[in-house]
Amino acid sequence: DTEVTQTPKHLVMGMTNKKSLKCEQHMGHRAMYWYKQKAKKPPELMFVYSYEKLSINESVPSRFSPECPNSSLLNLHLHALQPEDSALYLCASSQDRLVPYNEQFFGPGTRLTVL
Amino acid sequence: SQKIEQNSEALNIQEGKTATLTCNYTNYSPAYLQWYRQDPGRGPVFLLLIRENEKEKRKERLKVTFDTTLKQSLFHITASQPADSATYLCALGNQGGKLIFGQGTELSVKP
Numbered sequence: 001d002t003e004v005t006q007t008p009k010h011l012v013m014g015m016t017n018k019k020s021l022k023c024e025q026h027m028g029h030r031a032m033y034w035y036k037q038k039a040k041k042p043p044e045l046m047f048v049y050s051y052e053k054l055s056i057n058e059s060v061p062s063r064f065s066p067e068c069p070n071s072s073l074l075n076l077h078l079h080a081l082q083p084e085d086s087a088l089y090l091c092a093s094s095q096d097r098l099v100p101y102n103e104q105f106f107g108p109g110t111r112l113t114v115l
Numbered sequence: 116s117q118k119i120e121q122n123s124e125a126l127n128i129q130e131g132k133t134a135t136l137t138c139n140y141t142n143y144s145p146a147y148l149q150w151y152r153q154d155p156g157r158g159p160v161f162l163l164l165i166r167e168n169e170k171e172k173r174k175e176r177l178k179v180t181f182d183t184t185l186k187q188s189l190f191h192i193t194a195s196q197p198a199d200s201a202t203y204l205c206a207l208g209n210q211g212g213k214l215i216f217g218q219g220t221e222l223s224v225k226p
Contacts, residue, residue: 004158031212040124042204042216043159056213090158097212101147101166104214106158 004107006091012113015081021110023074023091031055031097032074033104034066035090043090049074050097081114088112117143119217121205127223134192136220138205141186143215145207148181148188153202153219162203163190195224 004025013019023032031050035043048056049068063085065077074091088111092104122137138148147166151159165172165181165188172179178191192199202221206214 040218042218045213045215048213050212056211088156092158094212098210101164101208102212103149103161103164104159105161106151109156109158111156 006107021076025093029093031094033092037088121217125221136190138188149206151204
């Protein structure tokens with residue numbers, strides 16, 4: 001299984017809502033990533049988990065809260081978002097963050113709209 | 116600050132021709148460079164990786180070159196097909212596994 005799955009595919013939420021994005025992989029990868037992508041822009045790294053521990057936080061606002069319950073799952077908890085947070089949120093995984101040269105496998109993304 | 120530029124936002128070519136996409140970077144010394152394909156509304160898909168000590172890599176109709184002196188990578192698709200139409204992203208990586216993506220080039224192959 002070389003697939004990264006993400007749920008939901010689409011999410012519409014108000015600025016006062018709390019929601020979560022989910023990501024799952026069964027490739028035995030030990031590094032997992034969250035990216036944010038606006039239209040016609042490149043993916044921007046948000047968080048990196050390595051062996052279920054947060055390794056990189058790219059100065060992301062606290063209204064985004066990542067969680068890695070186990071080596072196969074990655075969540076992104078959302079609270080009090082702003083309309084400018086509307087974007088495609090991509091999850092990715094790779095074999096090991098510290099093994100050089102390994103490619104990242106991306107999920108299809110969750111299209112988030114904040115009203 | 117680090118900067119990655121891909122040659123153009125859009126590239127239109129005729130089917131059967133070779134598409135050449137350019138990725139230039141400044142203020143960065145990557146350990147490797149990757150190329151991804153992204154279709155509308157989908158996540159990027161890995162295509163090729165080239166290391167800092169490699170000059171050229173090939174995979175089927177794809178070829179990538181890497182010149183660390185010029186700080187440039189070229190990505191070629193030979194015998195292009197309409198199915199190759201997509202956005203192509205270059206990404207620079209360091210030993211910590213962090214990728215920085217270029218803005219992408221939207222390739223359109225006309226029959």
